[in-house]
Amino acid sequence: MMDGYVVSVADALELHPELSDIAPVPQIPRRRERVLDMPDLDMGMLDFLSLYGCELQYVVGERNSIMGRVMQPLNRLRYETRFIRAAETCISETDGEDIQEELEEAIAHKTESLPIAIWNATWGVEEIERLFTLSQGYYPGSGDDKVLAELSSGVKRVNQTVRGLLDGNTDEPLDYVGGVHQLWQAEHRAGQLLNSARLITARLEDATALLTRRVEGAPLCSGSEPEAPPDELVDIYTDGYGADIEDYLGRIEQAREALIKPLDTLAAQQSETMPSAFRDWYRLYLETGNTDSVWGQLARAITAHKERWQQLLTQCGAFPQ
Template sequence: MTLLLSRKSIVLLLMGTLLIGCAQFAPQTLFESYIKDLNRSEYLQIEMDSELSWQSLPALRTRQMELSQFDVGLLEFLSLQQCDVGAVAGQRNSILGRVMPTSQRFVYELDIIRAIRSCEIEDTDLRTKLTDVANIKASELPIAFSNMLWAGEETASLFSLANGFIPVSPEASQYQDLITALQHLERIAGNLENIPNVRSADIEADMKVIYESEYLGKLLYSIVHIRHYLEATTQALEPLSQNQSVCGAPLNFLKQQFEAHYIKLLQPYMARINRVAYQVLPLLQSLVQQSPLQAPEWHSFIRQFDVRDSHSAWQGYLSASREHGRAWSRIFAVCGEAVGNA
């Protein structure tokens, strides 16, 4: 009986893995079906090459910035127990503190600034020293915040290209939790000079959402592949706008494929991608602009998501989408046909 259950568990696990894999690449199947059916026409021969161009997330060393180190001596630690400064600094110097995640390091920096500034210190030299420390840490909060966003394990997951496309399912492609988390982080970024009172649990919840979304890697993977499919198809369609022999039955067949695949399946999928991206990408851009991170490799990478840069992957995808629609419109126009539901 135990062996039977084990086999059943293995089968279920394999089926689950297969379903996840299918979901990750379902959009690829949709685009390939579109091209395959268009290629059934004697007027079209769409050929796909294997060249895809994107930049992967640069190495951690280009995304992480150093923070000033601060250690409290033993006597000072004992003298500051009532002010919580020693306790907070001791946490940082503990074994756990030395491997503190970037999100917790950011919260720690906020905590120790508040602890120092709220503490009544009688020793003048010590008060001066700690005031200077608090001021330095306050000036470095944008660095700690940037490290949290771009140098943690959440970053690697957020930008991972290993997870395939944005899901086709409307329910799985909304990413509302991610939008809410980024909005919260943007508010914090804009209020760093006031040393915001941030709860560790809230920060961890935001970073967990970012980690689990895998969104920006999926977005980049999706738009680069979609652009590739659309540009190849558009290139094959272009000559037909100068060829009236396609009018009549040949065009009717092509129009059926256009409406069955592009209008009913692919265009709604792309619209869902756009709807979320138009909310996420401005938030991403705002967070990037407020970060002091200046590494050229980082800026070259993140520029792929720039909504205004004409050379970005995002704008390349939008341009390919527009040109694809125009190519069909020109073919329909030469034959005096309406675009249908386009």
């Protein structure tokens, strides 16, 4: 559709269409660049806590088991929150000052490292790579996108949970997060949106360059009285751009608001934990408020294209609605 639009504009202006190369969007950084090392308690402290007679001994025992030592990021986050809750309960159940000090030290350690566990359970999981894969083409141009609604709802709920955890509420529910991860694994809307944003930007810039050549050349209408622009050109504007292209732009904008913005929030609210290798990619491909990102570039391309159409068609004294 976008290539055809550029060709149609060129034909109507009697110019040669030139389709620029589209710079590929880079993949989301590899998992080893996204996952952060998770500090753990001193083993001597863990041994001590495992012998203490409250629920914490079972939590620590789970971590010390063979399966516990290879926890996936989401399970590790569950463990960290359970540990903090169990340790807080233990403090209220014991009168020994030495034990209370050990527990308080453990809680402080776990609380300090909790943002790392949160990051790894969101941006460090394998499933996020499938959501951002670039191998599944472009965002659909038609149809009721129920998948988008499900993805949007899931990310927004995760954002609420992350905010609560960062604010110190270790009771935040985590049981649903696995289902959100499964949806990320199965769907590819984020990557499709990045592909579409880059494609639309390039082709609008190609069409704008054609319009600019015509605007800066001989006037479209040279008479002193207002006259109608050429029918073919008006058709391209009203049917090609005003209908097909703007309809697709509307879908992209809706999807950006529904999915990309919540994903932006999911990363931004963890900015203090975000690894540097991810930060550069985030700023250019996910940060919707950054004018240098693909979304800022798309916004500029749309504005410039509309302005050139208006400049060209108003040469005839009237601008079609």
